[in-house]
Amino acid sequence: MDFNSYIRDIKDFPKEGIVFKDITPLLKDPSALNKAVNALYELVGNQKINKVVGMESRGFFFAPILATKLNAGFVPVRKSGKLPYRTISEVYTLEYGEDILEVHEDAIAPGERVLIHDDVLATGGTAQAVCKLVEKMGGEIVQFNFLIELDFLNGKDQIRGYEVKSLLHY
Numbered sequence: 775m776d777f778n779s780y781i782r783d784i785k786d787f788p789k790e791g792i793v794f795k796d797i798t799p800l801l802k803d804p805s806a807l808n809k810a811v812n813a814l815y816e817l818v819g820n821q822k823i824n825k826v827v828g829m830e831s832r833g834f835f836f837a838p839i840l841a842t843k844l845n846a847g848f849v850p851v852r853k854s855g856k857l858p859y860r861t862i863s864e865v866y867t868l869e870y871g872e873d874i875l876e877v878h879e880d881a882i883a884p885g886e887r888v889l890i891h892d893d894v895l896a897t898g899g900t901a902q903a904v905c906k907l908v909e910k911m912g913g914e915i916v917q918f919n920f921l922i923e924l925d926f927l928n929g930k931d932q933i934r935g936y937e938v939k940s941l942l943h944y
């Protein structure tokens with residue numbers, strides 16, 4: 775399937791100069807959504823995964839679905855102040871701002887095999903922060919898995935040495 779036709783460019787959102795990749799046309803189409811889930815799942819191959827980590831909020835669209843397909847658990851990484859239990863946190867910058875990401879300190883046990891999923895890899899700031907959080911807990915990162923990678927922003931450089939797989943490249 776040509777997923778590109780389900781991704782919409784929105785100029786100057788959320789800030790002037792940013793071309794925002796809007797994935798809602800893909801999400802609302804039953805066939806495209808189903809095929810995208812399966813294609814993201816196939817990027818993992820038959821690697822054993824214990825936990826799928828997804829970042830708030832667009833990472834939450836696919837990560838729990840991938841977790842159920844992989845017989846893994848789902849771990850939400852959230853923006854600051856949203857998680858109720860004890861957390862660890864990382865400050866980070868992304869293409870159009872900066873923020874703090876948090877995860878529950880007991881979300882991943884040492885040695886667990888982790889898939890990190892998000893909708894978009896842009897500058898890689900978000901992915902790098904999540905990488906640090908997972909490794910602080912002793913998780914082993916098996917793969918970073920994205921729907922979209924914006925190649926021209928070189929986000930991969932922030933997570934060098936890890937397996938990075940993306941369905942679509944721009």
Ligand SMILES: O=P(O)(O)OC[C@H]1O[C@H](OP(=O)(O)OP(=O)(O)O)[C@H](O)[C@@H]1O
Nearest residue numbers: 830831832868869895896897898899900
């Ligand atoms: O590679 P980076 O430059 O770090 O950018 C990628 C991140 O930016 C977007 O999230 P955003 O913080 O906009 O939050 P949202 O998912 O709630 O829209 C996207 O979903 C990624 O998480």
Ligand SMILES: Nc1ncnc2[nH]cnc12
Nearest residue numbers: 793794795796869894896
């Ligand atoms: N250009 C972009 N489009 C959608 N999500 C993003 N996250 C960071 N940069 C983005």
